[in-house]
Each structure stands twice: as C-alpha cells, then as structure tokens.
Amino acid sequence: MQSITLNNGVKMPIIGFGVYQVPDAEECEKAVYEALMAGYRLIDTASGYLNEEAVGRAIKRSNIPREELFITTKLWVQDANYESAKLAFAKSLKKLQLDYLDLYLIHQPFGDYYGAWHAMEELYREGKIRAIGVSNFLPDRLMDLIVHNEIVPAVNQVETHPFYHQIESSAFMKAQGVQHQSWAPLAKGLNNLFGNEVLVSIAEKHNKSVAQVVLRWLVQRGIVVIPKSVKKERIVENFNIFDFELSTDDIEQISTLDTRKSLFLSYRDPEVAKMMGNWKVDL
Numbered sequence: 001m002q003s004i005t006l007n008n009g010v011k012m013p014i015i016g017f018g019v020y021q022v023p024d025a026e027e028c029e030k031a032v033y034e035a036l037m038a039g040y041r042l043i044d045t046a047s048g049y050l051n052e053e054a055v056g057r058a059i060k061r062s063n064i065p066r067e068e069l070f071i072t073t074k075l076w077v078q079d080a081n082y083e084s085a086k087l088a089f090a091k092s093l094k095k096l097q098l099d100y101l102d103l104y105l106i107h108q109p110f111g112d113y114y115g116a117w118h119a120m121e122e123l124y125r126e127g128k129i130r131a132i133g134v135s136n137f138l139p140d141r142l143m144d145l146i147v148h149n150e151i152v153p154a155v156n157q158v159e160t161h162p163f164y165h166q167i168e169s170s171a172f173m174k175a176q177g178v179q180h181q182s183w184a185p186l187a188k189g190l191n192n193l194f195g196n197e198v199l200v201s202i203a204e205k206h207n208k209s210v211a212q213v214v215l216r217w218l219v220q221r222g223i224v225v226i227p228k229s230v231k232k233e234r235i236v237e238n239f240n241i242f243d244f245e246l247s248t249d250d251i252e253q254i255s256t257l258d259t260r261k262s263l264f265l266s267y268r269d270p271e272v273a274k275m276m277g278n279w280k281v282d283l
C-alpha cells in the first residue's frame with residue numbers, strides 16, 4: 001500500500017474509500033466491508049454523513065487489526081466550537097466503536113472553528129487523535145489558522161478532479177506542509193467525466209478505465225484520493241491503480257480539462273456560508 005507521511009510523521013494511505021451520500025446503513029456497511037476486503041485501509045466518513053455507525057460495524061466485522069486502519073471523520077458546522085467539538089468527537093468515536101481516531105477534520109470553514117481547533121489540539125495532545133486537519137479551507141483561511149495556532153493542520157481535504165485541478169492551492173498547501181486530499185476525485189461522474197474524450201483515449205491506451213486514469217493522475221500528483229462507490233466491481237477497480245503510470249504527455253492532455261472552478265459551490269459565496277450555517281443535522 002502506497003502511503004504519504006503527514007507533517008507529524010504519521011503515515012496515511014494515498015488511496016481511501018469515501019462514504020458521502022450512502023445514508024442507508026445496510027448499504028454503507030456492505031460497501032465499507034467490501035472496500036476493506038478489497039484492500040482499502042483508509043475510510044473517510046463524517047458526522048454529517050449520518051453513517052458512522054454503519055462504518056463502525058463494517059470495521060468491526062472486518063477483523064482487520066486496528067493499527068492497520070486509517071479512519072477519518074469530520075466535525076460538522078453546528079458543532080464548530082470548543083465545548084461542542086469535544087462532545088461531537090466523543091459521539092463520533094462511540095458510533096465508530098473506536099478508542100482513537102487517525103484523522104479528525106473540521107468539515108467546513110464556518111462557525112467558531114478556532115474554538116473547535118483548540119479542542120482538537122487538546123484531543124491530539126491527549127493521544128485520542130493521531131492527526132488533525134481541515135476541509136474546504138481556501139489558502140487565506142488556512143494561513144490564518146496556521147499563524148494563530150500551534151498545530152499546523154496535517155491535511156486539507158478539498159474538491160479536486162479533472163475539471164478542477166487546484167494547482168495554486170495545492171502548491172500553497174505543499175509549501176505549508178499540509179497534505180492535499182481530494183474530495184469528489186471522480187467529480188461524482190458529473191460533466192460526463194466517464195465519457196470525456198481525452199480521458200477515454202488515455203484509458204484505452206493504458207488498457208485501464210477512466211476512473212483508474214483519474215485516480216492515478218491524482219496519486220501521481222501526490223494527492224490522497226477517496227473515491228466512493230457502492231458497487232463491488234467499481235470498489236475493486238478504483239483501488240487497482242498501482243500497475244501503470246501516466247506519461248508527461250497524458251498529464252499535459254489532462255491539464256487542458258481544468259476549468260479552474262468548482263463544479264459544486266464557491267467558498268467565497270456568502271450564500272454558501274449562510275446555507276452551511278443553517279444546515280442543522282440530527283447528529
């Protein structure tokens with residue numbers, strides 16, 4: 001298993017399995033179990049996905065030694081303050097049936113995430129979390145968090161796929177020692193990703209699928225990927241990306257697909273801050 005080393009020395013698999021929008025408990029447990037059986041060791045969930053219990057059951061059923069796993073969950077906006085973050089962390093741990101977490105992320109750059117970060121720094125120092133990080137932080141927010149706190153986030157999980165390369169953000173994160181992790185690496189299949197002519201021709205050349213080419217491209221950039229699928233054959237396919245290499249020419253072709261903007265939402269839009277702030281989840 002190829003891994004990267006975070007800024008605190010902790011090793012993280014370069015490929016993991018994401019479970020956003022798999023709310024059905026049975027389906028989620030089955031998919032995570034299949035992913036673990038296929039060889040994935042990193043599972044990416046969030047309190048806001050409402051499936052931590054199903055993830056926990058799959059982990060337990062897999063019988064994989066705890067130290068071989070890398071489990072990530074995230075703190076939702078409504079819990080982004082010092083006291084709530086501590087309570088939310090304890091709840092997540094219980095639902096996951098774990099006694100420590102590998103990575104805990106602030107899900108969104110909204111609310112009192114400074115208070116939350118202080119709580120997370122304490123939990124990290126107490127040994128309850130091996131690494132702490134953020135998600136959806138633009139470079140200015142990330143720098144602000146870094147300069148005002150002791151612990152530099154280990155990871156920033158941001159939307160990254162063939163239509164949104166995040167070139168400057170990625171270079172910025174690298175310079176700060178923050179590991180870039182891609183969410184929606186397959187762009188959720190939007191924008192006809194799987195039928196894209198450039199990607200199809202590269203895939204044919206390597207005798208691989210478009211999904212494999214896209215995941216390989218991100219991994220070759222040193223970016224951690226967490227594709228989601230509820231289909232066993234795709235779960236296996238997405239993991240099978242270490243037996244080929246994209247050429248400089250392939251990478252140049254993929255660079256032409258960058259639209260330099262999100263397919264989903266802008267973190268500079270006040271309406272997004274409002275929507276996230278009002279997004280209450282029954283956690």
Ligand SMILES: NC(=O)c1ccc[n+]([C@@H]2O[C@H](COP(=O)([O-])OP(=O)(O)OC[C@H]3O[C@@H](n4cnc5c(N)ncnc54)[C@H](OP(=O)(O)O)[C@@H]3O)[C@@H](O)[C@H]2O)c1
Pocket residue numbers: 017018019020021044045107135136157158182183184185186187188189194209211212226227228229230231234235237238
């Ligand atoms: N931090 C954040 O704010 C944030 C936001 C979004 C996502 N995430 C994380 O990132 C993970 C991945 O992102 P995502 O789930 O939004 O999207 P994604 O992984 O880019 O795409 C998932 C979609 O692609 C399909 N798919 C997967 N593998 C395929 C293959 N080999 N061939 C064809 N179709 C395939 C899946 O369908 P089937 O399931 O039917 O196969 C699903 O519709 C999430 O699960 C979550 O853990 C984080």
